[in-house]
Amino acid sequence: MAEALVKFFVQRLNSLLVEEIETFSGLEDQMHRLVNTLREVGQYTEEMSCEEGDAATCGWVNELRELISEMDDHIDEFIIQMDRQKKSDCLVLTDCFRSELLKIESRLALAVHRMAELKIPTTVEEMEYSMENPHELEGRGEDDRKKSQEQASQIASPKNSATIGGQKKDDKDESQDFHDSQKSALKISTTTGGDEEDNMETSHGVEEGETSDQTFSQFQLDYNKLPYYLQSCFLYCCTFPEAYWIHKGRLIQLLVAEGLVQEKAGEIMEDIAEANINELIIQNMLQEEDNNPNRLSVPYLYRDFCIHKMEKKIFTATCTSPIFSFPRSARRVSIDLDKITVTPDLTDLQPRSLFLFGYQDLPEHDRNWLTLPWAKFLRVLDLEGRKIKSLPDEVENLIHLRYLGLRKTNINQLPASLGNLRALQTLVLRWCGYFKALPAKIINLAKLRHLKLGPNNSWGTTPSAGIGKLKNLLTLTGIHADCCITRELGNLVQLRKMGIIDVTGENVGEVFASIGKIQGLLCLSLMGKYVDHQLVLVLPDSFSPPPTIRKLRLDGLLQKLPQWLGSMKMLTKLRLGFSYLSENPMLVLHLLPNLTRLTLWQAYVSKQLGKEFCRVGWFPKLEFLQIASNVLEEWTAIEKGALPSLNCLHFHCCSKLRMLPEGLQFVTTLKHLYLFPLLDDHKERLKPDGGEENYKIKHISQISFIPTSCCEPSARRNAGDMCG
Incomplete structure (x- = not known):
């Protein structure tokens, strides 16, 4: 995880230098020096074996983790203070922060010096030998060590990393720890019906009756072969409770918000995140729900390993028992409210992510935690299913927040101060209480990428005038088809997913004119309007849909299917809902050669x-x-x-x-x-x-x-x- 720690932090620093130009004005040289030094450290962590085997290296990694956490704290606090101060006071803050950066540079230089003194097994033979004899390499000469490190840089390169096998001494100790916590052999059960024992399958050659430390050994090898960004993605999936299906789109947006996706020139971060997830599915380290590839979970055998690894690396602190205390260094906090009796104390923490799961809810007197000092550092806040009706005005102080999940809450109003969340990338307001319009200041969220509204009422939510200014939007769903605002949608040329409610004969022209301008659109959902308790959808007879659309959903009474539907050759998923067609829809739909999923929900009478x-x-x-x-x-x-x-x-x-x-x-x-x-x-x-x-x-x-x-x-x- 050392490689992930360093490289993702370097990636964040580079982003801040681009996105916070005014904040870091006059500090660019120092920030670039930090980046360059950390890159040097990052190159070293590439050569390290995946589990930092000996005690000296483990100690160095722990110090590095603490140092990066402190840098992260200083930077986040500096951004908060600069946001609050008047321009005249910013010079004083900048000078103070410059001094802090000098101290960090000194400590980082010491870490680099220690890094150069560390001796690690480097050739394949040495790595295998050191697993059994971890101390015998320490007495080698300097020339031998340098030669071995040069060989290691070739062996540990990404193209060769999958060929490095073996298990280090630490792996054995960790395996024993894991074995002690698992009192029986682990087995995988399929869902194909019949007796459970008749449907047992094996994974990676793990047979029924094998000991759990052997199972752990195999999983350790699988995990070690993954590049750093896939290791992080895999561990992150265990932030969610056991037996919890993770929606793929939600996971993608969370990974981007967490900064756990490696950047690639010219590619959209969400596409890279999805590719990472798909790779874990191919490796059988994530599984899809039967017949619903958008719902994911960690296979329970891998989950036991993942939880053990996550806790050891303090990747995420999960509260799943009545009595639990969080380590002070926890950056991500996951709480299962169904398994606790007392609200956990987060006073001494500075988490970047907070997840609340379960059917139970926080006591009324414990719902003011957003006003507490530790909340100001949050980047991810997921409150899905909580019974809150509103957000406190203090939400405006969460200027680092990138993901705000309010799905299935009782939220019925949003504070105007929501527009101050300048870092916000994803706002989820699906299946909430009733609210007809968004705050006008929502258009200030220039970095917003996903705005997911509705269906919280039967006529959608009216977006703010000026919605067309949000040029980074990739997702916009659940919006009311207001004629004036609908015209602006055509300006959102980067949109990939769009959902519009209340499409009628009066606004259908504007709606489809805007849709036609979004040539990269991948998913489209259109819902009609209720007329005398009947959902009615009006579609134009002539239309040239964007050729990129792969998923289409149409809800509402239709007189007939439009012929242009049969021209959507890239379509892979289609739902027709409450169409009540009198003619066989397959006469048109069979013209779609790439269709893989078809739902006819009250579509054909x-x-x-x-x-x-x-x-x-x-x-x-x-x-x-x-x-x-x-x-x-x-x-x-x-x-x-x-x-x-x-x-x-x-x-x-x-x-x-x-x-x-x-x-x-x-x-x-x-x-x-x-x-x-x-x-x-x-x-x-x-x-x-x-x-x-x-x-x-x-x-x-x-x-x-x-x-x-x-x-x-x-x-x-x-x-x-x-x-x-």
Whole structure:
């Protein structure tokens, strides 16, 4: 983690020199000297083995961590003081900070001197040998040590790092610690139905009955092979509680806000973060939820290892027990409110990130913590699910805040001072209390990248006039289609995700004119307006959608599907909701060759589906098909050879469905079938012992259903609400 610590801090210093030009005026030379010295240290940490094996090196790394933390504190405090002072007082503050930088430079020079004196195993042979004999290399001559370090710089380069194997003495000690905390062998369970023991799988050759220290050894090797930015991404995922699904988009935005994404010239940070996450998925160190690749979790075997590693490195302090005290050096704090009885004391901390999880909430008298001195350093504040109704005015003091998550809170108003959060990148206000408009000063948030609103009411939130000035916006969702403000959306040419509510005949022209100007748009969601309790969506007959759109969601009654929908060749995900079409939508949708996920939620009013619903040759890449319909009674047949890639078939709210299609048995790629609810007599026909329709589904590995006889009246009411 030493490499990550140094390189991400250097990256932050470089960003501050660009973004805070006025604040650091007159200090540029000193800041550049710090950057150059830290780069030298960073090159050394590249050559270090991943776990800083001997005691001297571990001590040096701990000192380096403390020094960087202190530098971070001084810089953050200086920025706060400069923001509050009058111009005449800024010169005094700058002089004081210059003196602090000189002290830091001196301490950093000592660290560099100590770094040069450290002896580390460098060649592959020496690394393997030192794992068993860690002290025998200390007596070598200076020439031998330099020669070995030169060889190490080649061996430890990124292209060769994956080939370096073995386990150091510290790894063994750490493995024993881990083993002591794990009293039984660890196993992985799949979700493919049947008895749990029949579905045990192995990971990296770990067999049932192997000891946990052997498991730890393998995981240590997997972890060591990762570059520093993937190690940080992996550890960060364990900030979230066990059995908690992490939304991929949320994780991407958090990683960017935390500064845990390596910069690449010409690339958007969110794209780099997503690539990092995808690499961990490929390595099986993150897993996707079945049939929902946007929901992620750490496999529980890896999670045990990750938690142990995270606590050892003080990467994140997690409070998951009734009695818990945080280490003073904790930079990230994660609290599971369901597992504590007393609100943790954060007085002595200076955290940069705070997460509150669980169904329980803070006591009323403990909700004023945003006014406490330690909160001023926060960069990430995630309050999802808390019962707060408003933010205190003191929120304006959180000038370092980059991520503010208020999803599923009871927030119904935002203070005007929110516009003072000049570093804010992400503001999440989805599924909150009712508020119709944003504060006018929201347009002062020049660094804002993601503004996620709604659906907190049936007509969206009106953005502030001047919203078109936020040139860095990549995400803008849940906004009301106000004609005057909608014209400004066309100025947000960097937008990649847009969601507009209340699209009507009066404003549809302005809406689509703006959409047409955003040629890099990837995701688009359009919702109509309620007219006499019916959601109605108006779409233009002629339109040339941006060719880059990959995900599209349309909610509201449609007379017919527009022909331009069939021209969206890059579309991979489509949801039609409450469209109530009388014509078969597949006649248009089959023209989308790259479609992988299709949801028809009350989209097609037909009691019966036949072969014409999905012909051979249509939807060659479709993996997920979800159908919700109050009227559907039977799907009579599927042509043999149709749906060649289908993995999941999901029937939701199809309370009248009494027949699955003949030919379903030929869809051999199908692994998951969901029936919510399932008619009781239909259940009998699908039973494996004598069920007359069982031959259609016996090749499917996972079948989930809720028979209507098991549905409680309240569940039926809820299902009815969901089905609209």
